[in-house]
Amino acid sequence: MLISARLARGLVWGLALVPLAVFLAGLGAHDFSSLSSILNMLGRLTGVLGLALLLLAAALSARVPGFDQPFGGLTKLWHTHHLLGAGSLLLLLAHPLLLALASAAHGYHLPVQMLFPPLSDTATWSGWLALLLMMIFLAPSFAFFGRPNYERWKRIHALAGPAAILALAHTFLFSRTMPANLDKVVWGLFALLGVGAVAWRLVFSRRAGRLKYTISAVEAVANNVVELTLQPERSEKRLKYQAGNFVYMTPLDKSLGAGCGEEHPYTLSSSPSEPDLRIAIKDLGDASRAIQSIRPGTKVRIEGPYGRFFPVKANPKQPELWVAGGIGITPFLARLRHLKALGQAADVHLVYAVQDEARALYAAELQSLIDTIEGARLTFHYFYREGPISAAYLVETCPDLDQREVYICGPLPLNKLVQDHLRRIGRPLSSIHTEEFELL
């Protein structure tokens, strides 16, 4: 790995500080001469930093395969994207209020005149429109009015494009954020980053980035889980990936109850050495419910791979503890299938947490894989019998826990619970690796 996740995140936040630094360099004593000037300066400052964060969040949304690697996978990259978006909204909410308050020093009616000028003031109104769009497209992300379904959220989130363009128009029309013409240079570069990312998403990734596959088999794993087998339409155009990666799959079957033409993220359950892809999908929403009855022969598009759950160059001697919950078994299943295909030994202990025996997915196959792979162990944890996983349970089941790298994949509450236990036992954060499949 060329750069660490911390460095990658640091670079993004550092880049956000560039416009701020240029802005600060242009400040003078008069910007601090009175309360009103300080408020006005802070109003402009929040605008500059807020726009920088907004454009960087846009740049990170490109989802270029491979680009997520230094961040530790796409979900980690999105965590940074999410924080940038939240920071941007907070700053840009403060921005007009601070400027309006600052103007009150010159008359009580001025704040409202400043906030709501005549319609001819395109600079102010483009800023307003950008901020209102931000409130609309970020409201579902922060669940202001409940949680919409994934596809609806995505459509609303696309308003980020117009919002960023209006925000740029707003700052260009005022052209007073930075000394001389520096603002045009700085914002021009940031705009290029953001526009480049959106162009990738909407134009390139839809054409060149998506691989053509056909569903060759559909196997019911449980009453609400199917495993699809996907064959590449052209064998030279097949996905190259690592065990534990995930992809975005777009089914192209109009007879599907929902989700035709929509892309959704799913973890690959196959070994990268298999010629075909396998994807296990649990009924968790409209689109994944419709997939339960998808027919062999259906054409799909695959984009990826994403994620970096397991290290790219795994050390086979490194002992590992795997904690899986429910459908979170898929990356571990992929890894076990791959270990078996390679005939490799691995010192892994898999704890599979499920509600009861009937909900243990792939139970028979897991047991047979574990039996085949030298050094591998498997423990089922049944919630109905043993309650939530406790720290004592982890230590008892896996006595050499403190020597193992830990990988967790499952529902968010389980993920958090196990992480809390491990932290309390004294496992360093660097030895805990998680994959979250709840993206919001």
Next chain:
Amino acid sequence: MKKFMFAAFIAFWSCIATLLAVHAMSPEPRSAEADDDLPEYTLADIAEHTTLESCWMAIEGKVYDFTDYIPKHPTPPFVMEQWCGREATDGMRTKGYGPDHSPAAWAMMEPYLIGTLAE
């Protein structure tokens, strides 16, 4: 974080509502007709106030005393000082290099109005 963001969202609209309420209750700013009652000054009168200690300007037919405002202006004082004692419409419309001041900035001049410019 979600709760915090929602709190910020509500706080924003509460602030806007407060500002609008204060605005609705505060007395109306002086109307255009009221300006007729103001004294008339000639460009010669204005030319007697060219310093930072007393700075008058004529802008679009009206006369302003900006002495108290200059320390509050975002630029260093010498930028406005050049326009003291003069017809300064150009300075307002172009900031000296191109773009007009914002309507908000135009509105901010109101409290400094002292008269109208004699024809």
